[in-house]
Amino acid sequence: MTTNPILQINHLQKKFGHFQALKDITFSVNAGEVFGFIGPNGAGKSTTIRVLLGLIRATGGDATIFGQDVWHDSVAIHQRLAYVPGDVYLWPNLTGGEIIDLLLKMNGSQHSQRTDDLITQFGLDPTKKARTYSKGNRQKVALIAALSQNADFYIFDEPTSGLDPLNERQFQLAVLALKQQGKAVLLSSHILSEVERMCDRIAIIREGSIIETGSLEEMRHLTRTVITVTLQTALDVTQLAGVHNAEPGQHPNEWQFSVEAKSLPAVMATLTEHHIMALQSTPPTLEDLFMHYYTTEKE
Ligand SMILES: Nc1ncnc2c1ncn2[C@@H]1O[C@H](COP(=O)(O)OP(=O)(O)OP(=O)(O)O)[C@@H](O)[C@H]1O
Ligand SMILES: [Mg+2]
Structure with missing residues (x-):
């Protein structure tokens, strides 16, 4: 139609x-x-x-x-x-x-x-x-x-x-x-x-x-999702492709990082291999998008 x-x-x-x-x-x-x-x-x-x-x-x-x-x-x-x-x-x-x-x-x-x-x-x-x-x-x-x-x-x-x-x-x-x-x-x-x-x-x-x-x-697919995850086994998420601003959390094997939309499936698969105990994901807000578009140079 x-x-x-x-x-x-x-x-x-x-x-x-x-x-x-x-x-x-x-x-x-x-x-x-x-x-x-x-x-x-x-x-x-x-x-x-x-x-x-x-x-x-x-x-x-x-x-x-x-x-x-x-x-x-x-x-x-x-x-x-x-x-x-x-x-x-x-x-x-x-x-x-x-x-x-x-x-x-x-x-x-x-x-x-x-x-x-x-x-x-x-x-x-x-x-x-x-x-x-x-x-x-x-x-x-x-x-x-x-x-x-x-x-x-x-x-x-x-x-x-x-x-x-x-x-x-x-x-x-x-x-x-x-x-x-x-x-x-x-x-x-x-x-x-x-x-x-x-x-x-x-x-x-x-x-x-x-x-x-x-x-x-x-x-939202154009920007990053923020993830907080607690794993059962150790993993250095800073080595994963598409992961940015990674910081260890307060608990052992807890991380907070942002991940590019296109890398999300691969990152999730790797996290799963390390047994996810808790996970919280926050989609980018319009404000994140707005800042992204306003502050990055036009290619
Ligand atoms: N009559 C005019 N003569 C010359 N320049 C103008 C005229 N009207 C608007 N402009 C210019 O055109 C541009 C766009 O202005 P416009 O008012 O459309 O912006 P805007 O997106 O509505 O901004 P704001 O969020 O501040 O309302 C500005 O650089 C403004 O100075
Ligand atoms: Mg106006």
């Missing part, structure tokens, strides 16, 4: 004057999928999103949403698209409630029971003027307006950077509900635990290029 992706980006490029902000961006997002978009400051996440929204025009490659061109067909696309920017600017003299209703109207939507539920869930006081809101409260206003729309594709650019953990949780629950309804979500984030918890697939962007795409499981 083949399904058309909701978002398809092919070798997208964007130049600002002589500066090439996007060099080569290719990935796709399918219906029912939460897609994580991560990378260091200035990597090109917001620029990619601005191209997708039709706010700036790509200088190379192409991108489609719902099969339509993001630049030429932006009017049609926006009828089924909801978006929350990282920096939310609001009309200072309107109340939060007025702004939510205004944003909804601008998107051809209207205030519904879902809007009221979201206001309660996020604990927003909608009667206050926007100029009195903190950063987190401004973000809530934009999130409530976006989440109460009945869109098919939701784009969030670092939506939880100003939210406290309780509201971050509310946001995550709301996104998971969208996923269950078969909606597609693109989530740019620096909060790795959030990406790890919510995203089906991830793209890592660095200096305007996508350097890795895939599920977290697939990416």
